[in-house]
Amino acid sequence: MIKASNLTRVFNGLIAVDQVSFHVDRGEVFGFLGHNGAGKTTTVRMLTGQLRPTSGHASIDGHDVVKGRTAIKPMIGVVFENQNLYERMSGRENLRFFAELHGVGDKRVDELLEMVGLSDRAKDKIKIYSNGMKQRLLVARALLNHPKALFLDEPTRGLDPTSARGIRRTIRELGEQGTTVFLTTHYMEEADQLCHRVAFISEGKLIALDTPRALKLQYGLRKVSVLLDDQSQHELTLDNPADANQMADWMGAGRLLTVHSQEATLEDVFVHLAGRELQ
Template sequence: MGQLSEPELMIETHQLRRTFGQCQAVADLSFSVRRGEIFGLLGPNGAGKTTTIRLLSGQIIPDSGWARVAGCDVTRDRLRFKQRIGVVFEEQNLYERLSARTNLRFSCWLYGLPEKRIDEVLTLVDLRDRASEPVGKFSQGLKQRLLIARALLHRPAVLFLDEPGRGLDPISAHTVRQVVQRLSEEGMTILLTTHLMEEADQLCQRVAFIVNGRLVANDSPRHLKLRHGKRLLQVTLEEPDGQSQRLHDVILKLDDAQDQQQLACWLSEGRVRALHTKEASLEEVFFQLAGVALS
């Protein structure tokens, strides 16, 4: 998957813009994704995430600006470019009466790919033991893994995933995340869109927040939480309660002088039983920067 000849930046966009009638879906979008990185494009429904993937995968043409993916200009090098990418959209367009293996065999026939690749991709997504079953009997999570397998048949350098965790139960979502992580470790560059902040926090080395087609932040989840989140401390206090001791938790702000004095007082009185730092969630940071909820 990852080759020495690959460029360091596998995705580059500059001032990418796309409108539909009076609606500006993507506005002056500029960012880059390094080779082997999992990059998350995060935002609420209608923010421009899917339009961005359609632009970067060559399915629609930008009104202005440019994009390069896997060393190819997405509008000028279309034939070579299509061979370098895999795309999994939210719609699960599988042949449900056919088995998983037959679905993949049909894709191999359609695109002139060797069928020996089928077992390899089924192994990558942990589906070899279900390969003979009709897809209609699969859960949403199994279908999602099969879609990823289909997108990997031609060994793409870059994989686009549109809302990979939407509608999945926690176990299925965890399995899909493991597949994505494994592909990244093997050198594949992955761009995923999601409105699930926990999913992005666990998977992505870097994330970009998009609202109304514009980026409002671009950094690692850790840096975003440290830079924009409030530094809090959960203090477990012991309170006298008749003949017994009662415990309760209090949240303090680490950067507040009054809260610092209060903590020193409780420590001197011997009432503190536990201290836990509380990091801001990525969703809290998103709301602070974007001013909108992820619904």
């Protein structure tokens, strides 16, 4: 559905995105992860036809994002990093305006307001909306045209846990309904929960691409941490037969209080690969 091949963007001699290649399958929720300034938003802007690549190619559903820009527009929805809504207009007016641009009727506007739980606040001006409400409206706006590919740029940034959970639930439902989702975030747990596959980008370069589980297994420690009834803590290696016997003895004697795997988190993997923290 989405394909990037050696995608590169240079701004005044500074390489923002450096020969990035990947593909996203139809119906896949794809996470594009990286620290601030890694090149996530620039990649999204190139994929959605907002920015010309300096070199390389990208396509959506077979249409080149530069030459076939007109063809890709009806197929995509974008949730921008900024909450770019018309503040002096109401929620409904915002959606109706964009519905007109897409040639979509008012029925779809009402459906989406209902879906994101803003029907009862639809007449309120955006300037009195909370961050969470604005973000939900942005998601609704991006879905007006029933997009085949949905791009979400940091959709839960700065949201309270409840609002973030609501947005994640919507993303999950969209993925289940077969919408291709391209999600950029620097929240690794979010990507872990939602994405079928994730790609890591750092300093404009793609440094890893796989399923969250595969990445965690590849870079995690094959160890467990054990807490016994005498409050003593022990580390056992999964590949050591002696450790396996020891574990069996403790279990048999009923001495185990807790057992924790030492599987890496996505953040651990990123730090390991990028050599820097996520921020």
